[in-house]
Amino acid sequence: xxxxxxxxxxxxxxxxxxxxxxxxxxxxxxxxxxxxxxxxxxxxxxxxxxxxxxxxxxxxxxxxxxxxxxxxxxxxxxxxxxxxxxxxxxxxxxxxxxxxxxxxxxxxxxxxxxxxxxxxxxxxxxxxxxxxxxxxxxxxxxxxxxxxxxxxxxxxxxxxxxxxxxxxxxxxxxxxxxxxxxxxxx
Amino acid sequence: xxxxxxxxxxxxxxxxxxxxxxxxxxxxxxxxxxxxxxxxxxxxxxxxxxxxxxxxxxxxxxxxxxxxxxxxxxxxxxxxxxxxxxxxxxxxxxxxxxxxxxxxxxxxxxxxxxxxxxxxxxxxxxxxxxxxxxxxxxxxxxxxxxxxxxxxxxxxxxxxxxxxxxxxxxxxxxxxxxxxxxxxxx
DNA sequence: ACGTTTCTATACCGACTGGTACGAATATCG
DNA sequence: CGATATTCGTACCAGTCGGTATAGAAACGT
Numbered sequence: 007x008x009x010x011x012x013x014x015x016x017x018x019x020x021x022x023x024x025x026x027x028x029x030x031x032x033x034x035x036x037x038x039x040x041x042x043x044x045x046x047x048x049x050x051x052x053x054x055x056x057x058x059x060x061x062x063x064x065x066x067x068x069x070x071x072x073x074x075x076x077x078x079x080x081x082x083x084x085x086x087x088x089x090x091x092x093x094x095x096x097x098x099x100x101x102x103x104x105x106x107x108x109x110x111x112x113x114x115x116x117x118x119x120x121x122x123x124x125x126x127x128x129x130x131x132x133x134x135x136x137x138x139x140x141x142x143x144x145x146x147x148x149x150x151x152x153x154x155x156x157x158x159x160x161x162x163x164x165x166x167x168x169x170x171x172x173x174x175x176x177x178x179x180x181x182x183x184x185x186x187x188x189x190x191x192x
Numbered sequence: 193x194x195x196x197x198x199x200x201x202x203x204x205x206x207x208x209x210x211x212x213x214x215x216x217x218x219x220x221x222x223x224x225x226x227x228x229x230x231x232x233x234x235x236x237x238x239x240x241x242x243x244x245x246x247x248x249x250x251x252x253x254x255x256x257x258x259x260x261x262x263x264x265x266x267x268x269x270x271x272x273x274x275x276x277x278x279x280x281x282x283x284x285x286x287x288x289x290x291x292x293x294x295x296x297x298x299x300x301x302x303x304x305x306x307x308x309x310x311x312x313x314x315x316x317x318x319x320x321x322x323x324x325x326x327x328x329x330x331x332x333x334x335x336x337x338x339x340x341x342x343x344x345x346x347x348x349x350x351x352x353x354x355x356x357x358x359x360x361x362x363x364x365x366x367x368x369x370x371x372x373x374x375x376x377x378x
Numbered sequence: 379a380c381g382t383t384t385c386t387a388t389a390c391c392g393a394c395t396g397g398t399a400c401g402a403a404t405a406t407c408g
Numbered sequence: 409c410g411a412t413a414t415t416c417g418t419a420c421c422a423g424t425c426g427g428t429a430t431a432g433a434a435a436c437g438t
Binding site for chain 1: 297339343346347366370371374
Binding site: 046 | 386388
């Protein structure tokens with residue numbers, strides 16, 4: 007049993023349920039390895055959750071940055087974000103990153119630091135995207151970049167969190183489209 | 193030590209922290225009573241959390257229904273909702289109801305049922321409010337009552353959840369105002 | 379084939395959880 | 409005042425948590 011395979015099992019377990027509700031014992035059982043093996047590989051539960059989060063960011067979250075940095079213009083990029091949050095099958099049970107962010111206080115220090123770092127990176131990506139749109143004159147509203155960034159990030163997070171609670175994708179799409187319409191209206 | 197006093201301590205502990213992070217032992221210590229006393233009064237942890245939620249609904253959540261049923265018209269009611277979610281000191285550490293709803297799977301069956309029941313009541317209040325506005329011609333948009341209801345509820349929940357994470361009230365007000373502007377624009 | 383070394387699995391540790399049995403102290407009532 | 413009923417607090421139960429010591433099995437080099 008490879009270390010990456012174990013990490014895959016852990017990542018998916020955390021992802022489909024909730025990091026706080028999956029014990030290391032359960033992960034060992036699911037992965038078919040012993041606890042000492044897991045602790046030799048990852049050091050602690052904090053190390054495991056952090057590694058799982060990193061793997062998740064590489065495999066799944068990177069997609070969102072591709073969309074944001076695609077340079078497709080305001081309308082097309084927002085539409086792609088809406089597609090991603092509402093319909094992408096990878097978001098069917100929510101987003102591990104947002105789940106961890108929501109239960110930040112239950113995480114170990116390393117994992118929590120990584121979550122905060124990723125949050126900052128995501129905010130920066132949102133801000134750069136909005137700034138580009140403003141520079142291109144596509145988004146003339148009086149809204150500040152700062153508030154727009156936070157708003158956009160929270161709306162996407164809300165949509166993905168609703169996916170995790172089993173809400174219908176069509177409904178989520180409708181609501182997210184509504185929320186983001188503030189960027190494309192006069 | 194009265195039963196209501198114990199309930200007050202429990203309610204505030206759940207409210208300021210998170211129901212899943214407060215043990216019955218901690219509550220007994222805070223309230224200065226013994227576990228047997230608590231169990232005699234409330235039967236189980238589920239009974240305690242449920243009673244605390246009920247008390248919270250009476251003391252705090254009722255305010256929101258007053259706002260929704262005030263019959264002040266679309267603009268004024270939305271403004272009052274924004275005030276309540278953004279600036280009311282009672283929402284400074286978030287809302288116990290929304291905290292419980294977010295961690296629904298960690299609750300006992302009675303408390304969970306009560307949360308779902310309250311959620312339905314809140315949705316109905318939002319729906320009635322929006323229907324009234326539509327009947328009065330104040331809200332002519334093509335948006336369905338159903339989606340508008342869910343959207344309104346989730347945006348208020350998001351704002352209050354941000355209060356719990358220490359976000360600045362002014363920022364929250366700005367974002368919630370932005371989100372709810374979809375109801376008052378052509 | 380044998381000795382060494384590395385890895386694994388089991389069984390355990392202390393701390394905590396929700397929940398309870400039972401003796402002691404207190405309050406109530408005749 | 410004294411008998412009774414009730415509440416209180418301690419100490420405990422079984423279970424789970426994250427984390428680890430230790431004995432045994434497997435792999436390796438010679």
